[in-house]
Amino acid sequence: MYLPVVGLEIHLQVKTNSKMFCRCASQYFESEPNTHVCPVCFGLPGALPVPNKEAFNKALKLAIALNCTINKETKFDRKNYFYPDLPKGYQISQYDQPIGENGFVEIEVMGDSRRIRIQRLHLEEDTAKSLHAENDDTLIDYNKSGVPLIxxxxxxxxxxxxEVILFSKRLKQIVKYLDISDAEMQKGQMRFELNISVKPDSMPAGQLPDYKVEVKNIGSISVLEKVLNFEVQRQSELLDKAEKIKSQTRGLKGMSGETFFQRSKETADDYRYFPEPDIPPIHISDAQIQELANSIPELPHERKQRYMDVGLESEQADIFVDDRTKGDWFDELLKLDSQKELVKEAAKWVVGEISGRLEKLNKEIDQINLTQQDLLEIVQLLAQKKISGIGVKKLIEARLVEENNAKKSINDLVTELGLVQITDSSEVENFAKQAIEQNPKLVADFAKNPNVIKALVGQVMKLSQGKVNPRIAEEEIRKLLNN
Ligand SMILES: [Zn+2]
Incomplete structure (x- = not known):
């Protein structure tokens, strides 16, 4: 058996108005190629970069939120390499004094908390985009060149x-909560780079294999998962055959997760970093750190814990953490009532029936007529057995679909829609008697097959127009049939 050993590099485009070192607009999605450009992001001689304060503060805020140690003296460095998408011949990045170091992110794996350590967080500029045309020409769009990148x-x-997938989803939630990036992967706003090797499970914890395989430019979490599974299997099979795996960079074959050999990587790349001479070092004050720390809202793991504390299931809590509109709506409900049983029941209906209907209506939960107070009243009626589960669905439907029902109270709707459940056992008994009399064949079948009780309960529901609690109906039928 082999265990994967994985490290990640994540690139995030920072949500800002302008690019990292110039005034060009940084939101270039669907713009004509090479329209968001100037001498700075073209890398023309003599152009002077000026750091974007908003991008800097956002990177600093994320470093604080990810529990990093902040380097109060930080600076930009030139990372030298040539590539057609990098016309300057260097990328402005950060080398030995990144904004943050030694942080961590907590994830929950099978109910346990795991801490994934962050080695560093730094700020840099994005490169341009190469487009390979059909006639073998390579075209370059510089709109992306110079967009702030964490x-x-x-x-x-x-x-x-x-663990990798849980971490990636959690990190995406955090940057969205902090409004640092929209992290829309289909727009390239969040990208992954992977280092992966596998080791025999006999190798002691903390010990690393003597090779690693690098896969760059992974643009979605689902592809990331496929690549990981592919590489774990591929490398395990090689080790089974006693083959030695060399450190290498592998490319992606489309979206399948399959990888192919690109080049071997025996030594670390030498980028000849040196301090960026056009940008003075930056000093971060304690007051600045404190101010940003104070502006950090409740983070996803804290929010999840709060929902778990009021009794929600982990999967329900995850939905409210991930969909903030739903989470915010549910928080208003929690302010009205904190009785665990009611709150849990309400959560169940939001996650199930209401979410399903919202999807069909293509609406968000804050755009509907059902209020938090309504839902609490509904689940209370259910808890008191005054209405059935079917009744709950009908009330939700009445509020969501029919606009003219918006002003009626829940109690009026219950009466109007005839949803009051019959709980009086003599009344239920009458329906049960009728069902038995009218269905001799079902009664005969029931003697042979106990599952037929469901059909008899169905008959009672039909006779009572769905107003009988099915559990009570079943009890009465069994009583009458001495079963
Ligand atoms: Zn520019």
């Missing part, structure tokens, strides 16, 4: 594919 590097702490 790079986060983890330690090789991941020990399973699941």
């Amino acid at each position: 790079e986060i590097v983890t330690y090789p702490d991941f020990e399973s594919v699941e």
Whole structure:
């Protein structure tokens, strides 16, 4: 058996008005190629870069939120390499004094908390985009060149594919909560780079294999998962055959997760970093750190814990953490009532029936007529057995679909829609008697097959127009049939 050893690098485009070192607009999605450009992001000689304060503060805020140690003296450096998408011949990045170091992110794996350590977080500029035309020409669009980019590097702490995926989703939630990036992967706003090797499960914890395989430019969490699974299997099979795996960079074959050999990587790349001479070092004050720390809202893991504390299931809590509109709506409900049983029941209906209907209506939960007070009244009626589960669905439907019902009270709707349940056992008994009399064949079948009780309960529901509690109906039928 082999265990994966994985480290991640994540690139995030920072949500800002202008680019990292010039005034060009940074929101270039669907713009004509090479329209968001100037001498600075073209890298023309003599152009002077000026750091974007908003991008800097957002990177600093994220470093604080990810529990990093902040380097109060930080600076930009030139990372020298040539590529057609990098016309200057260097990228302005940060080398030995990144904004943040030694942070961590907590994830929950099978109910346990795991800490994934962050090695560093720094700020840099994005490169341009190469487009390969059909006639073998390569075209370059410089709109992306110079867009602010945060790079986060983890330690090789991941020990399973699941952990990598949970971490990636959590990080995406955090940057969205902090409004640092929209992290829309289909727009390239969040990208992954992977280092992966596998080791025999006999190798002591903390010990790393003597090779690693690098896969760059992974643009979605689902592809990331496929690549991880592919590489774990590929490398395990090689080790089974006693083959030695060399450190290498592998490319992606489309979206399948399959990878192919690109080049071997025996030594670390030498980028000849040196301090960026056009940008003076930056000093971060304690007051600045404190101010940003104070502006950090409740983070996803804190929010999840709060929902778990009021009794929600982990999967329900995850939905409210991930969909903030739903989470905010539910928080208003929690302000009205904190009785665990009611709140849990309400959560169940939001996650199930209401979410399903919203999807069909293509609406958000804050755009409907059902209020938090309504839902609490509804689940209270259900708890008192005054209405059935079917009744709950009809009330939700009445509020969501029919606009003219918006002003009626829940109690009026219950009466109007005839949803009051019959709980009086003599009344239920009457319906049960009728069902038995009218269905001799079902009664005969029931003697042979106990499952037929469901059909008899169905008959009672039909006779009572759905107003009988099915459990009570079943009890009465069994009583009458001496079963
Ligand atoms: Zn520019």
